[in-house]
Amino acid sequence: MSSTDTLAIRLSQLRYSWPQQQQACIDIPVFTVAQGERVFLHGPSGSGKSTLLALLGGVARPQSGTIHLLGTDLTRLPSATCNRFRADHIGFIFQQFNLLPWLSAMDNVLLPGTFSARRRHQAGDLRTQAQHLLTQLDLSQALWHCPASSLSVGQQQRVAAARALIGKPEIVIADEPTSALDDARQQAFINLLLAEASSVNATLLFVSHDARLATHFDRTVALADINQPNREPA
Numbered sequence: 001m002s003s004t005d006t007l008a009i010r011l012s013q014l015r016y017s018w019p020q021q022q023q024a025c026i027d028i029p030v031f032t033v034a035q036g037e038r039v040f041l042h043g044p045s046g047s048g049k050s051t052l053l054a055l056l057g058g059v060a061r062p063q064s065g066t067i068h069l070l071g072t073d074l075t076r077l078p079s080a081t082c083n084r085f086r087a088d089h090i091g092f093i094f095q096q097f098n099l100l101p102w103l104s105a106m107d108n109v110l111l112p113g114t115f116s117a118r119r120r121h122q123a124g125d126l127r128t129q130a131q132h133l134l135t136q137l138d139l140s141q142a143l144w145h146c147p148a149s150s151l152s153v154g155q156q157q158r159v160a161a162a163r164a165l166i167g168k169p170e171i172v173i174a175d176e177p178t179s180a181l182d183d184a185r186q187q188a189f190i191n192l193l194l195a196e197a198s199s200v201n202a203t204l205l206f207v208s209h210d211a212r213l214a215t216h217f218d219r220t221v222a223l224a225d226i227n228q229p230n231r232e233p234a
């Protein structure tokens with residue numbers, strides 16, 4: 001597994017500071033995730049987890065370093081190409097889910113297929129895969145056509161997971177998606193997500209402040225062990 005061809009994520013000499021801030025927020029000499037690996041990344045609130053995910057999504061641009069996803073260096077892509085790459089290859093589950101509240105649960109799940117021909121194609125029949133994912137994620141059929149805004153937090157979370165997984169993106173990134181749930185439901189959701197990610201061979205990067213959730217992942221990483229924003233510049 002040493003070949004870089006097998007890596008889903010490879011960060012090298014990555015530095016990012018927020019505008020008007022002297023101190024770097026992200027300074028990662030090296031970090032890699034193999035394809036198909038399911039990694040749990042934890043760190044306290046304010047430690048830079050969401051900032052790192054914004055860099056991985058191409059939403060924030062680093063001051064220096066490289067971000068290879070599936071062998072493509074995002075830092076070399078113009079922003080329109082970067083947005084396309086994200087839509088084609090990455091499924092995101094956000095802390096607040098970011099569902100479109102007026103759309104039904106089903107239409108929220110179908111959305112990535114309207115933005116990405118690749119994911120539409122990989123889904124086979126898009127609607128059939130949406131139904132399959134919602135069923136696997138235990139969202140009762142009676143709710144599929146209800147507006148997302150009418151669903152409970154736990155139901156919205158499962159819709160967000162189905163939306164991230166549809167069209168088999170190679171990389172699924174989850175930013176503290178369980179923080180609104182009680183402990184038992186957090187672990188149940190994580191187990192579903194792990195199983196669904198494996199069934200489509202996705203690489204999963206799951207981020208949380210709560211290190212107790214780490215069980216069942218292939219690997220656990222503390223952000224502080226890879227991110228050294230206080231080191232002397234090389």
Ligand SMILES: Nc1ncnc2c1ncn2[C@@H]1O[C@H](COP(=O)(O)OP(=O)(O)O)[C@@H](O)[C@H]1O
Pocket residue numbers: 018019025043044045046047048049050051052
């Ligand atoms: N939009 C922003 N503008 C300026 N600073 C920000 C912004 N978002 C986050 N930060 C700063 O970056 C640091 C890390 O924040 P964040 O990545 O959200 O941490 P985490 O997700 O681990 O809680 C914090 O010090 C925060 O103040």
Ligand SMILES: [Mg+2]
Pocket residue numbers: 049050051175176
């Ligand atoms: Mg965060």
